[in-house]
Amino acid sequence: MYTLKLETAAKARVVADDMILTKGVATAAGSKMLQGFESLFSSEALTRLENAGYGLCGKSRVGEFALDLMGETAFDGALVVDGVLKNGAAEVLSAKEADVALCLDVNGSCRRAAAQSGLISIKPTYGTVSRYGTVPVACSGETVSLMADSVEAVKKALAVVVGHDDKDGTSQSEALCDSVLKNDGTVKRVAVLKNMLVSIDADVKANIESAIEDLKKNGIEVEEIEGGNIAAAKVAWNILMCAEMCNNVSRYDGVKYGHRAQEFSNLDELYMNSRTEGFGSFLKTAIIFGSETLSTDNYMKVYDKALRTRRIIVDEFNKLFGEFDAVLMPAVSKSAYTVKDIENDKFMAFNENFYTAPASISGLPAVVSGGVQLVGKAFSENKLLTVAKLLAKEGK
Amino acid sequence: MDRETLRRLELLNQLKLTEDEKQDVLSFFELREGEHKCLEAIDTENTERMVHVLPVMTVVREDKVVKTFEREDLQRQAPETDEGYWCVPKVME
Numbered sequence: 001m002y003t004l005k006l007e008t009a010a011k012a013r014v015v016a017d018d019m020i021l022t023k024g025v026a027t028a029a030g031s032k033m034l035q036g037f038e039s040l041f042s043s044e045a046l047t048r049l050e051n052a053g054y055g056l057c058g059k060s061r062v063g064e065f066a067l068d069l070m071g072e073t074a075f076d077g078a079l080v081v082d083g084v085l086k087n088g089a090a091e092v093l094s095a096k097e098a099d100v101a102l103c104l105d106v107n108g109s110c111r112r113a114a115a116q117s118g119l120i121s122i123k124p125t126y127g128t129v130s131r132y133g134t135v136p137v138a139c140s141g142e143t144v145s146l147m148a149d150s151v152e153a154v155k156k157a158l159a160v161v162v163g164h165d166d167k168d169g170t171s172q173s174e175a176l177c178d179s180v181l182k183n184d185g186t187v188k189r190v191a192v193l194k195n196m197l198v199s200i201d202a203d204v205k206a207n208i209e210s211a212i213e214d215l216k217k218n219g220i221e222v223e224e225i226e227g228g229n230i231a232a233a234k235v236a237w238n239i240l241m242c243a244e245m246c247n248n249v250s251r252y253d254g255v256k257y258g259h260r261a262q263e264f265s266n267l268d269e270l271y272m273n274s275r276t277e278g279f280g281s282f283l284k285t286a287i288i289f290g291s292e293t294l295s296t297d298n299y300m301k302v303y304d305k306a307l308r309t310r311r312i313i314v315d316e317f318n319k320l321f322g323e324f325d326a327v328l329m330p331a332v333s334k335s336a337y338t339v340k341d342i343e344n345d346k347f348m349a350f351n352e353n354f355y356t357a358p359a360s361i362s363g364l365p366a367v368v369s370g371g372v373q374l375v376g377k378a379f380s381e382n383k384l385l386t387v388a389k390l391l392a393k394e395g396k
Numbered sequence: 397m398d399r400e401t402l403r404r405l406e407l408l409n410q411l412k413l414t415e416d417e418k419q420d421v422l423s424f425f426e427l428r429e430g431e432h433k434c435l436e437a438i439d440t441e442n443t444e445r446m447v448h449v450l451p452v453m454t455v456v457r458e459d460k461v462v463k464t465f466e467r468e469d470l471q472r473q474a475p476e477t478d479e480g481y482w483c484v485p486k487v488m489e
Binding site for chain 1: 416417443
């Protein structure tokens with residue numbers, strides 16, 4: 001579960017995933033490239049939690065640069081229990097060894113973990129929680145997120161971490177950050193996107209049906225509608241995510257920090273051997289893909305197209321939020337990922353993010369509760385948490 | 397994606413792939429190129445690119461000197477240093 005377990009006397013314990021920088025405590029981002037790296041400062045979100053009385057109880061395992069399905073690309077191996085892939089932070093929470101987890105949601109792994117572990121997670125509106133002090137991967141969509149076993153625990157931690165931060169160039173204004181937990185939390189109508197319900201197993205389907213039933217019981221109108229181009233988010237996000245990631249990881253060259261190869265005869269070999277040894281195969285494939293999307297031949301056809309598609313997706317969401325308070329969809333296709341799944345398709349993360357990419361690419365807030373995902377209008381976290389409370393299986 | 401393009405991308409990204417990794421990349425591209433057809437079907441001709449999902453404010457900070465990090469602290473993570481400098485192989489013969 002942990003990359004490092006720490007002792008804390010604090011009443012409220014936070015586990016930070018290995019994408020969150022922690023002063024004096026190793027942060028490897030699941031990569032051999034950063035094995036043993038110790039940051040000189042902690043992430044802003046963690047600092048805020050520590051200032052509010054939370055104690056860091058450990059760092060949890062992630063896949064290499066949090067790009068994968070469920071930690072299977074970590075340089076020191078996946079966390080597997082009875083043939084099933086597990087997320088480090090979710091396991092720490094399920095073992096009651098932490099009250100809240102602080103994670104970087106790059107490609108949806110924290111939301112998938114929450115959905116499969118019966119936990120609550122929130123990916124807040126982009127820019128409302130500072131990304132200062134996180135390992136940068138896909139900066140235009142990655143968001144510092146929270147996971148816990150109750151809506152209250154998530155809400156309490158969210159109130160601490162949201163806020164403007166001058167150190168993050170994409171941070172929203174204090175007024176907008178403040179609105180996250182002050183905006184009206186009333187929910188009257190929820191849309192279910194029919195074209196996002198494809199390829200889901202019986203358990204996930206049952207969760208969706210149970211969520212619809214719970215919403216209706218609580219007087220919320222639920223309407224099934226077609227999702228239009230929102231289903232294209234996966235393809236567009238894969239392009240943008242890999243392009244941004246390939247630029248971000250270009251900083252790792254074995255000179256100032258990170259892995260340095262032992263064998264080299266000149267500077268080019270130092271770079272090449274260090275990167276070849278330091279990065280895993282999954283990441284190398286994504287780097288090559290990302291750089292190709294930015295090449296002269298593909299920039300307009302692929303990368304620019306993905307940026308324009310992002311606007312279409314955001315516009316479609318905004319149109320939906322004119323009529324609905326939230327959109328319900330799965331976060332995963334199945335209730336558990338097995339080692340066999342990865343053996344059959346090592347790049348499964350780039351398909352499974354079909355369910356998480358819509359919120360990632362659009363920067364919209366998303367909550368996972370009761371095994372399903374709800375996406376809301378920007379700054380509508382209060383509404384999402386209202387629904388999360390209705391769907392949570394806490395004590396049920 | 398062909399072998400020659402892949403070789404160029406390896407060099408560009410300072411990576412040396414094994415034969416298995418090359419095969420992975422080629423099949424990955426095949427899958428992704430198939431998916432890109434779904435983007436081609438979306439009419440984006442009159443749509444502006446969206447780089448930032450929400451308006452980004454330019455953060456303006458007061459122009460004052462602040463203490464950051466000590467050189468020796470920064471260099472503690474370095475693979476090799478000498479008298480305050482980062483060491484790399486000789487670049488001029």
